[in-house]
Amino acid sequence: MYVPGFGEASPEKKAAKNLHDFFTYIAVRIVAAQLQSYNPEAYQELMEFLDRHSLNDGDKFCSELMRESSRHKGLALRIIEVRSAYCKDDFEWDNLKRLAVKMVDESNTRLMRDYVVETSHNVESEK
Amino acid sequence: MYVPGFGEASPEKKAAKNLHDFFTYIAVRIVAAQLQSYNPEAYQELMEFLDRHSLNDGDKFCSELMRESSRHKGLALRIIEVRSAYCKDDFEWDNLKRLAVKMVDESNTRLMRDYVVETSHNVESEK
Numbered sequence: 001m002y003v004p005g006f007g008e009a010s011p012e013k014k015a016a017k018n019l020h021d022f023f024t025y026i027a028v029r030i031v032a033a034q035l036q037s038y039n040p041e042a043y044q045e046l047m048e049f050l051d052r053h054s055l056n057d058g059d060k061f062c063s064e065l066m067r068e069s070s071r072h073k074g075l076a077l078r079i080i081e082v083r084s085a086y087c088k089d090d091f092e093w094d095n096l097k098r099l100a101v102k103m104v105d106e107s108n109t110r111l112m113r114d115y116v117v118e119t120s121h122n123v124e125s126e127k
Numbered sequence: 128m129y130v131p132g133f134g135e136a137s138p139e140k141k142a143a144k145n146l147h148d149f150f151t152y153i154a155v156r157i158v159a160a161q162l163q164s165y166n167p168e169a170y171q172e173l174m175e176f177l178d179r180h181s182l183n184d185g186d187k188f189c190s191e192l193m194r195e196s197s198r199h200k201g202l203a204l205r206i207i208e209v210r211s212a213y214c215k216d217d218f219e220w221d222n223l224k225r226l227a228v229k230m231v232d233e234s235n236t237r238l239m240r241d242y243v244v245e246t247s248h249n250v251e252s253e254k
Contacts, residue, residue, distance in 0.1 A: 003153050004160035011153055012219050016226035018149075019142060023231065026130050026138055033131035059234050066242050073242075080235045087231045092139050097220045099143035104150065104214045107186050108207045115193050115200075 023091070024058025027083035031075065046075055058083070150218070151185025154210035158202065173202055185210070 003011050028050070035043035049068060055061050065076040130138050155177070162170035176195060182188050192203040 003156060005156050010219075010222075011149070012222045013226055015146060015149060015223055016230055018145060019223070019227045020230045020234065022138070022142060022145075023227075029130060029132045059238060062238055063241070066238065076238075080238060084231045084235055087227055093220070093224045095137075095139045096142055096146070099140055100146045100150075100214055103143055103147045104211045107147065108211055111186060111189055111193065111203075111207060114190070 019087075021056065021058040023083045023087045024061065024079070025055050026086055027079045028055060028061075030082050030086070031079050035075075042071065042075065045071060146214075148183065148185040150210045150214045151188065151206065152182050153213055154206045155182060155188075157209050157213070158206050162202075169198065169202065172198060 006014065028046075032043060032046055035046060049065060049072060053061055053064055062076050062080055065079070066073045133141065155173075159170060159173055159177075162173060176192060176199060180188055180191055189203050189207055192206070193200045
């Protein structure tokens with residue numbers, strides 16, 4: 001469907017890019033949680049790196065992590081492996097759609113109900 | 128799948144919320160483009176409202192738009208109707224997954240290839 005203002009990129013592509021960065025963020029959380037229990041030193045290194053580098057752009061983050069040191073490179077390889085597995089096997093795509101559809105229904109109902117309730121009160125108090 | 132650090136909300140729920148705000152943004156674009164051609168006055172009012180209000184939180188935006196004036200209320204009702212139809216009928220959910228999977232594969236390959244190319248150059252220049 002044509003959506004004005006998206007130029008070459010489709011809304012689906014823009015949403016996929018957002019999810020891609022989100023999956024990188026999730027992979028970092030997963031790898032960090034794994035390291036925390038059995039490799040506190042690597043955990044510390046990852047945390048220190050996170051303090052200094054933004055995760056907003058997932059690919060940029062991984063690229064920088066790969067170039068920090070050979071130990072960091074190992075972490076980066078693990079993170080990109082985990083984000084791939086998470087995206088393909090673990091993320092519940094059907095659930096995402098179900099939740100988004102539910103959210104739009106509930107939000108639309110709430111917006112209208114709140115408005116109706118609010119204006120009824122005003123009418124009441126004007127009496 | 129358990130992802131550390133998400134508390135009560137699942138990653139799917141967080142992603143659905145992001146999409147929900149994105150759908151509101153898209154609905155605003157669609158309604159604005161429709162108005163532009165056949166109701167320039169309403170278009171102007173919507174644009175002016177957009178200048179003064181953030182679209183980051185879609186529900187908050189709609190809630191404020193409903194309360195601006197009765198004309199704005201009409202626009203808000205149309206926007207929430209369009210975002211619901213867009214989410215359910217027009218957004219290509221299968222395509223979203225396909226693009227995200229493609230993106231993670233291509234990004235991971237590119238990250239590794241760029242690193243390999245870069246380090247090969249270094250080795251070459253050290254010779």
